Amino acid sequence: MLKTNHTEVAVIGGGIIGSAIAYYLAKDKRKVALFEERKIGSRSTSAAAGMLGAHSEYKEFQHVYSFARSSQLLYKELYHELKEQTGMDFEMKKGGLLQLAFTSEEREERNSLMQLPAVEWLTREEAKRKVPHLTDQIIGASFLKEDVHVTPAIASNSFSKGALLLGAEIYEFTKVFSVVNEYSHYKVNITQGSFTADQVVIASGVWSNYFFQQTGLMNAIIPVKGECIAVLNDQLPLVHSIFHDQHYIVPRNNNELIVGATKRWDDWNEEPTLEGIEMVIKKAKEMLPSIQGMRWLRSWAGLRPQTFDGFPFIGEHPEQKGLYFAAGHQRNGILLAPGTGKMIANLISGNPVNSEWVEAFKIDRLPSAVSIGRG
Numbered sequence: 152m153l154k155t156n157h158t159e160v161a162v163i164g165g166g167i168i169g170s171a172i173a174y175y176l177a178k179d180k181r182k183v184a185l186f187e188e189r190k191i192g193s194r195s196t197s198a199a200a201g202m203l204g205a206h207s208e209y210k211e212f213q214h215v216y217s218f219a220r221s222s223q224l225l226y227k228e229l230y231h232e233l234k235e236q237t238g239m240d241f242e243m244k245k246g247g248l249l250q251l252a253f254t255s256e257e258r259e260e261r262n263s264l265m266q267l268p269a270v271e272w273l274t275r276e277e278a279k280r281k282v283p284h285l286t287d288q289i290i291g292a293s294f295l296k297e298d299v300h301v302t303p304a305i306a307s308n309s310f311s312k313g314a315l316l317l318g319a320e321i322y323e324f325t326k327v328f329s330v331v332n333e334y335s336h337y338k339v340n341i342t343q344g345s346f347t348a349d350q351v352v353i354a355s356g357v358w359s360n361y362f363f364q365q366t367g368l369m370n371a372i373i374p375v376k377g378e379c380i381a382v383l384n385d386q387l388p389l390v391h392s393i394f395h396d397q398h399y400i401v402p403r404n405n406n407e408l409i410v411g412a413t414k415r416w417d418d419w420n421e422e423p424t425l426e427g428i429e430m431v432i433k434k435a436k437e438m439l440p441s442i443q444g445m446r447w448l449r450s451w452a453g454l455r456p457q458t459f460d461g462f463p464f465i466g467e468h469p470e471q472k473g474l475y476f477a478a479g480h481q482r483n484g485i486l487l488a489p490g491t492g493k494m495i496a497n498l499i500s501g502n503p504v505n506s507e508w509v510e511a512f513k514i515d516r517l518p519s520a521v522s523i524g525r526g
């Protein structure tokens with residue numbers, strides 16, 4: 152049962168994006184209610200490896216890099232803040248990421264990246280000193296020191312618990328069916344009935360399409376399915392993530408290695424395929440041959456919410472005041488969650504927001520108005 156029939160801000164979707172938005176709104180002393188159809192952080196968010204890849208995913212001259220980097224830096228303060236408030240540890244693991252280079256072309260592509268203070272070039276010998284079992288086939292690796300990682304489902308739950316402790320209402324197993332503009336407010340219809348809200352934020356990942364259509368927008372989010380496996384690493388002292396060609400091996404605290412991930416366009420099924428699993432194992436063996444001796448734990452898949460240009464939609468509906476979208480974070484939703492939460496809270500509170508970000512992520516941008524993001 153709902154505790155109230157009116158809230159200031161309703162957030163629809165309890166993945167990491169909706170949870171971070173609820174947290175930042177609650178911090179701004181907004182009366183917030185968060186609605187999640189299943190359990191907090193249980194869909195695309197729980198499928199993610201959790202890499203905070205500001206440097207591995209974006210080029211530093213793209214406006215989205217500055218957004219990604221600021222979001223990455225927010226995690227540093229959030230880690231202590233949320234741990235203290237909630238008692239939850241989302242395991243921000245240091246060690247950074249080794250982005251392998253197999254050819255001189257790959258090395259050259261990273262020339263501008265290599266100028267940044269958080270990035271260092273390692274020769275093959277230097278890289279192998281960090282991870283002795285790396286393949287001999289590399290010519291070297293970029294060491295992205297600050298592209299650390301977190302455990303996504305715990306991060307999402309830390310945000311929602313943090314919001315709850317600051318007075319937000321969190322409703323799991325509560326589906327939102329429709330959002331109706333009634334001029335001075337929105338009527339939100341849910342599993343248990345309906346309530347009103349002054350403002351609404353749609354943060355429903357790939358399922359945001361439904362609300363775009365319902366509010367008269369043509370925006371589309373396409374699922375890009377990613378398949379992963381976990382293996383038990385009781386053999387190697389691995390602290391760095393290893394990355395090449397959008398495939399990776401990420402060490403978690405409990406000796407698990409997260410190995411991913413495929414890219415299957417427009418596949419709405421949330422189960423992994425044999426072909427996909429075969430592919431992630433093949434790519435993992437190319438990076439770290441000795442992984443083939445490790446014990447199998449499990450496999451899973453998740454849907455990355457992909458927009459036409461690879462950048463998220465974050466902003467207000469072009470015609471309906473007080474209706475916001477924050478969706479389409481594609482392969483970087485964990486990285487971009489704090490930045491998105493803070494940006495939406497600032498937009499709603501009327502605080503200043505970087506105008507380049509507002510322009511880059513606005514809902515009604517045109518395909519030609521922005522540079523093309525990574526697929």
Ligand SMILES: Cc1cc2nc3c(=O)[nH]c(=O)nc-3n(C[C@H](O)[C@H](O)[C@H](O)COP(=O)(O)OP(=O)(O)OC[C@H]3O[C@@H](n4cnc5c(N)ncnc54)[C@H](O)[C@@H]3O)c2cc1C
Nearest residue numbers: 164166168188196200201202327356377453483484485486
């Ligand atoms: C294999 C894989 C690996 C990834 N690795 C990384 C990584 O290393 N780093 C990184 O930054 N990102 C990574 N990502 C991307 C990241 O997982 C996503 O960008 C992020 O989880 C998107 O978060 P979200 O909250 O928008 O979506 P979701 O987590 O899908 O949350 C949306 C929520 O909305 C709910 N919902 C939908 N409709 C309704 C409704 N009508 N009413 C109520 N609730 C509703 C859903 O149940 C869902 O829980 C990866 C993704 C995959 C698949």
